Amino acid sequence: MKRDNNHLQPNPDPSSSLCGGSSPGKANLWEEEATQQDCGMDELLAVLGYKVKTSDMAEVAQKLEQLEEVMCNVQDDGISHLASETVHVNPSDLSTWLESMLSELNPPSFDPFGAAGKTAPMGTLDDPFLGGPAESSTLTTLEFENNNRKHQKRGQQIFEEASCSDYDLKAIPGKAIYSQNTRTQPQTHDSSSSSTLNNVKSEKRLKSTSGSHSDIFPPPPAVSYGIPTDSVRPVVLVDSQENGIRLVHALMACAEAVQQNNLNLAEVLVKQIGFLAISQAGAMRKVATYFAEALARRIYRLYPQNPLDHSLSDILHMHFYETCPYLKFAHFTANQAILEAFEGKKRVHVIDFSMNQGMQWPALMQALALRDGGPPAFRLTGIGPPSHDKSDHLQEVGWKLAQLAEKIHVEFEYRGFVANSLADLDASMLDLRPSEVEAVAVNSVFELHKLLARPGAIDKVFSVVKQMKPEIVTIVEQEANHNGPVFLDRFIESLHYYSTLFDSLEGSVSSRDKVMSEVYLGKQICNVVACEGVDRVERHESLTQWRNRFGFAGFSPVHLGSNAFKQASMLLALFNGGEGYGVEENNGCLMLGWHNRPLITTSAWTPANKTTATSTITN
Amino acid sequence: MSCCELGLFFKRFCFKLLRFAFKSSKKGEMAASNEINLNDCKMVVPLNTWVLISNFKLAYNILRRPDGTFNRHLAEFLDRRVPANANPVGGVFSFDFLIDRGTGLLSRVYRPATGEEPQLNIVDLEKPVTADVVPVIIFFHGGSFAHSSANSAIYDHLCRILVGNCKAVVVSVNYRRAPENRYPCAYDDGWTALKWVNSRSWLKSRKDSKVHIYLAGDSSGGNIVHHVALRAVESGIDVLGNILLNPMFGGQERTESEKRLDGKYFVTLRDRDWYWRAFLPEGTDRDHPACNPFGPNGRSLEGIKFPKSLVVVAGLDLIQDWQLAYVEGLKKAGQEVKLLYLEQATIGFYLLPNNDHFHVVMDEISKFVSSDC
Numbered sequence: 005m006k007r008d009n010n011h012l013q014p015n016p017d018p019s020s021s022l023c024g025g026s027s028p029g030k031a032n033l034w035e036e037e038a039t040q041q042d043c044g045m046d047e048l049l050a051v052l053g054y055k056v057k058t059s060d061m062a063e064v065a066q067k068l069e070q071l072e073e074v075m076c077n078v079q080d081d082g083i084s085h086l087a088s089e090t091v092h093v094n095p096s097d098l099s100t101w102l103e104s105m106l107s108e109l110n111p112p113s114f115d116p117f118g119a120a121g122k123t124a125p126m127g128t129l130d131d132p133f134l135g136g137p138a139e140s141s142t143l144t145t146l147e148f149e150n151n152n153r154k155h156q157k158r159g160q161q162i163f164e165e166a167s168c169s170d171y172d173l174k175a176i177p178g179k180a181i182y183s184q185n186t187r188t189q190p191q192t193h194d195s196s197s198s199s200t201l202n203n204v205k206s207e208k209r210l211k212s213t214s215g216s217h218s219d220i221f222p223p224p225p226a227v228s229y230g231i232p233t234d235s236v237r238p239v240v241l242v243d244s245q246e247n248g249i250r251l252v253h254a255l256m257a258c259a260e261a262v263q264q265n266n267l268n269l270a271e272v273l274v275k276q277i278g279f280l281a282i283s284q285a286g287a288m289r290k291v292a293t294y295f296a297e298a299l300a301r302r303i304y305r306l307y308p309q310n311p312l313d314h315s316l317s318d319i320l321h322m323h324f325y326e327t328c329p330y331l332k333f334a335h336f337t338a339n340q341a342i343l344e345a346f347e348g349k350k351r352v353h354v355i356d357f358s359m360n361q362g363m364q365w366p367a368l369m370q371a372l373a374l375r376d377g378g379p380p381a382f383r384l385t386g387i388g389p390p391s392h393d394k395s396d397h398l399q400e401v402g403w404k405l406a407q408l409a410e411k412i413h414v415e416f417e418y419r420g421f422v423a424n425s426l427a428d429l430d431a432s433m434l435d436l437r438p439s440e441v442e443a444v445a446v447n448s449v450f451e452l453h454k455l456l457a458r459p460g461a462i463d464k465v466f467s468v469v470k471q472m473k474p475e476i477v478t479i480v481e482q483e484a485n486h487n488g489p490v491f492l493d494r495f496i497e498s499l500h501y502y503s504t505l506f507d508s509l510e511g512s513v514s515s516r517d518k519v520m521s522e523v524y525l526g527k528q529i530c531n532v533v534a535c536e537g538v539d540r541v542e543r544h545e546s547l548t549q550w551r552n553r554f555g556f557a558g559f560s561p562v563h564l565g566s567n568a569f570k571q572a573s574m575l576l577a578l579f580n581g582g583e584g585y586g587v588e589e590n591n592g593c594l595m596l597g598w599h600n601r602p603l604i605t606t607s608a609w610t611p612a613n614k615t616t617a618t619s620t621i622t623n
Numbered sequence: 624m625s626c627c628e629l630g631l632f633f634k635r636f637c638f639k640l641l642r643f644a645f646k647s648s649k650k651g652e653m654a655a656s657n658e659i660n661l662n663d664c665k666m667v668v669p670l671n672t673w674v675l676i677s678n679f680k681l682a683y684n685i686l687r688r689p690d691g692t693f694n695r696h697l698a699e700f701l702d703r704r705v706p707a708n709a710n711p712v713g714g715v716f717s718f719d720f721l722i723d724r725g726t727g728l729l730s731r732v733y734r735p736a737t738g739e740e741p742q743l744n745i746v747d748l749e750k751p752v753t754a755d756v757v758p759v760i761i762f763f764h765g766g767s768f769a770h771s772s773a774n775s776a777i778y779d780h781l782c783r784i785l786v787g788n789c790k791a792v793v794v795s796v797n798y799r800r801a802p803e804n805r806y807p808c809a810y811d812d813g814w815t816a817l818k819w820v821n822s823r824s825w826l827k828s829r830k831d832s833k834v835h836i837y838l839a840g841d842s843s844g845g846n847i848v849h850h851v852a853l854r855a856v857e858s859g860i861d862v863l864g865n866i867l868l869n870p871m872f873g874g875q876e877r878t879e880s881e882k883r884l885d886g887k888y889f890v891t892l893r894d895r896d897w898y899w900r901a902f903l904p905e906g907t908d909r910d911h912p913a914c915n916p917f918g919p920n921g922r923s924l925e926g927i928k929f930p931k932s933l934v935v936v937a938g939l940d941l942i943q944d945w946q947l948a949y950v951e952g953l954k955k956a957g958q959e960v961k962l963l964y965l966e967q968a969t970i971g972f973y974l975l976p977n978n979d980h981f982h983v984v985m986d987e988i989s990k991f992v993s994s995d996c
Binding site: 056584 | 701705720974
């Protein structure tokens, strides 16, 4: 006897919406993830993480049966091929995942041993470029061209074990990126024309058909602010001590007083926090101190001086890069997606919204250099904020990258752009070339959320990005909602978030790195808590919210697969044995977390209706 | 005989009759594991359950390597996970807790929302329980010691249901898994979690200022329940009851149910053997007491104040003979045990609420956990 079991089921999210029409191949399915009854998704499986339409259930069952049969026949070799060679993508979409495996095992000319030969992408980086704070000049743009036609010199490369697909980056050990080295003059090389063989892939890439079943977005919100907030709040508690609880109580109470504009009370409480914090140990004390300082600034209206000295900012950024895996994970996963998107392209152009010291690019350039058939011509446009002394920071960075390109024989072109805001950019400034000539990737690491401080800015940027006709847009953002309309909510969210982040730093070996990273994060805390309006730039939003924004703006997701996942996991093992850090796959995006709490997310996108224009792009 | 013993006797008698009618088609383990009896399988479970469990079966086949190693990266990638959620959903909120930094032991705590405020502060997470008696169920997820995690979607879902069903707090332990971490790591982690739960002031029932602890688990989790309960007894921590759902036990001998049901309902002997080899200390066999607690190397629990047990056995689970032997072993030692034998149930029936067995079991668990009031 079936009985009413509603009391046993978690209630679906009340903010569900009806679905619209769908067209194959396009990401036009508008659905709310929590309730799929209206759209025919099997509810029970959906709760367990699998998206299967009720109408497809029998077909999916059939595929499972077929696969079982095939696997019995293929035996261990075929199975191990599926395990180690195949790239799996978006396992939530059962139908597509099964279909991909079926075609993997049953293609017309099946070769389970991948006889086409593998080359390992890259070894440890032995061509680091100079680190250190940049001297700057007043030039706003700078172009570098490496006119030598380079070809790949395999003898000089280091190969690693061939267990990864052609287009995998290898986990980069920390210090290899930045080490002291003397500058060398660019050398002229004898060049011979490179063969322009098309790249031959030895492994099949399983792609989930983008937009068919697996990509669901709620309907467009009315305004660009006020995106519905995420209803999931992951929390991980580490150590609950008596003092810790009192400290948190005090912080909350103070924030509440600020929220209610009871500044006298807030003032009293913020002083208490100071005393309580001293009695704490470790991460909690530091986090509490930063939050208390930020609260104090808000209470006394001593807003932080916004422009941070560029060289100091660079130093902090670099220490953060070394201390913990977040930036490396970001660069690594984004590069993996870019590498795959650039497959087969002869000329590529990366537009980096988050240039900083360009630390992301040596790895990508190295991987491109080792590509089957030789590297593409690589153009990089780096965008960054203006410096406050007269130096040209972007020029320095470009120069260093050019030297690297020289060494690894990659044809290189560079341009730096200074912009106060990404919204100041127009496609016409970027000297875009037709997309059939040059493939574009747009990259943004921890930059996009800043645009949410000004109305219209994010929309402008989305529109400009679409004009670039990118193959791929890689985004890394903090996985948190620090942009809600209510101050107290933002305070609570960010307290959870930064407590977790600080806790993850505790295991760092170098105390100097740790302190610098804490200062780096402390500035973010200050911004979230003390600033408002256009000054509050640390407006982090969650993956769900970014999915909404990208979907609304006309982008569809590009999924990151099991190869990127595995490599990212291996990267984490380099940090303190990987203890505590974990990678998670979430509908094609990769999240890095500390003890189950997701902290940053890498996602990739492409314009939904990409057309190959025959006319030039410049406008 | 009690009612359930009578029922059991009757069922076994029927099976003995049926067995003569069964064709014996097994010619060696290879043939057995390859024989696909999908029609039988599909007829006893709803289609979406069949899809779910078959999908796991398929994925797990890919992850297990013949040399005994495990493709952990791919396993982590494929596993569907959900984050903890401090916002109440369906009357339940959850948060993760790092119980032991040394081993990285996390547990996910599920609590009923009291309905006061939609947004919970970090301080509210550890607010003391208010009712006179609040059962605290320490849950050990299944996965044959190698698969799944506390934050796997299937187990997050199950734990949430347990909260509502039993008006309990549930603590789901993210124990270390094989083959990277063999016996006794999972038991050690279970023991650590038990001590932690027992020492939380905010979990103490008002009635007697004690934490009312129950241990529950499915598959390998059920096995862990038994062994953690043993340690509790030896150390004087009170466990009020054990709930074992399709618990994972075994032995060197090939039992009748193993031979009869090998490969028929999602599970093969071959994969059972693989998981035991991955979990048990190298060089030991399945008569190790971890696997076979009442076997030749086991010990009698006679005279020991062991918690009462609720053991759920699925009639289409090939290891049921071992599970039934476990129940017998408890009885022989004079321990209180209730057997719930579900004739037509397969493994994993409790993962989806779309069948009668699910509701029967939830009822029984609810009664089991409230009966100490």
